[in-house]
Amino acid sequence: MASNSQVLTKQQNTSYVILIAIAAALGGFLFGFDTAVINGAVSALSKAFNIDSFMTGFAVSSALLASAAGAWIAGPIADRQGRVKTMVAASILFTLSAIGSGVPFGIWDFIFWRSVGGVAVGMASVIAPAYIAEVAPAHLRGRLGSLQQLAIVVGIFIALLCNYFIASTAGSAEAPFWFGMTAWQWMFWAEVPPAVLYGLAALKIPESPRYLIAQQRYEQAGVVLKKVLGGDVEAKIDEIRQTVMTERKPKFSDLLSRSGGLLPIVWVGMGLSILQQFVGINVIFYYSSVLWQAVGFSEKDSLLITVITGVVNILTTLIAIAYVDKFGRKPLLVIGSIGMTVTLGTLTVIFGGASVDAVTGNPTLSGTAGIIALIAANLYVVFFGFSWGPIVWVMLGEMFNNRIRAAALSLAAAVQWLANFVISTSFPPLLKNFGLGSAYGLYTIASAISIFFIILLIRETKGKELEEM
Structure with missing residues (x-):
């Protein structure tokens, strides 16, 4: 004892x-x-x-x-x-x-x-x-x-x-x-x-003990590890030193198959990154105050709605953290995709069928339609928040084998930033030239595609060691 x-x-x-x-x-x-x-x-x-x-x-x-x-x-x-x-x-x-x-x-x-x-x-x-x-x-x-x-x-x-x-x-x-x-x-x-x-x-x-050992600063690494782990840390220093010595820097050529194209699993990772952005989540976080003003809410009420959305996002992320190891990655992603498709589809119908203000050119929503849109938008954040938000990052950290993980993650992250850029840049012109209904229609299509993408191409990683990937 x-x-x-x-x-x-x-x-x-x-x-x-x-x-x-x-x-x-x-x-x-x-x-x-x-x-x-x-x-x-x-x-x-x-x-x-x-x-x-x-x-x-x-x-x-x-x-x-x-x-x-x-x-x-x-x-x-x-x-x-x-x-x-x-x-x-x-x-x-x-x-x-x-x-x-x-x-x-x-x-x-x-x-x-x-x-x-x-x-x-x-x-x-x-x-x-x-x-x-x-x-x-x-x-x-x-x-x-x-x-x-x-x-x-x-x-x-x-x-x-x-x-x-x-x-x-x-x-x-x-x-x-x-x-x-x-x-x-x-x-x-x-x-x-x-x-x-x-x-x-x-x-x-303190500096990372892994970095210190890579720089052969073993004494400093020992001080940090003792604070973190306690007890005798010599064995841990030796273990990290052996790992650092045998590692080589990841190369992007590792991601290529024998035929010269990217490995299938790398395409799947890139697909996850692209779909995470193409469902339009960052339109909510970058433009939601403009969006709600466009459908008739005051600036003050629009900003308050975004605060409520932020709270919803925090709560659903906590749900994901609590249950990702219990329910698994794939079921949560499928449920999230279905929920996003339904809620975005609802927003598409409401915004597409709204009357247009003659002065501003923006859709105007009646009381009931405005409330439904508000509920649908926040439910959309709920479905994204416990699934595609955090779990895509979990999957990207787990789905690649040890040899390609670092390089594949870098590529997937870069693709995700570029996809985010495309969606964020395109929203204002879409809003101005085609209306909110068309913009949300595109995000609905991406969400529907994501259902089949997960079912057909994603393998469950719950409970598997990284070496099994």
């Missing part, structure tokens, strides 16, 4: 690991905050810079292309400079982006600063889960790894809540707020405190 002192030491080790994992997951929080904060400022930006629907879409989504670049460079930087320094660099970029986005001289200036934040988002999307995986003991790795996804959806919610508070206090996103600056500027500046906190927290946490 373990003595009381041993139990206490283990609890202290666990508490320490949880604290440093939370500090690292602040990168995920900023990931969510930075990508969602644009939501409340879209309409005000369009008017402030007098830009058309295409430029509005590009201004919103330009950061996504930079995110792909940030994700691409984060791995090599982290391997050369360490995980902690990479987090600090991302913190600095988040801070500069937040300040610069609030004081642009023109739309291209704004796009530049948003792209700086996009690089930080890409870096955070790679470095936070990698760091957590490398410091967490095996029995805590799954739950601590899920902190990243939870941090992202909390970041989205806090961004939407800040937007609502600022716009409702000022009167609108275009109105003056504190010190004579407009409300939409303060929406971006609200990111500065958590961005600075992320950097300060990164400076307080």
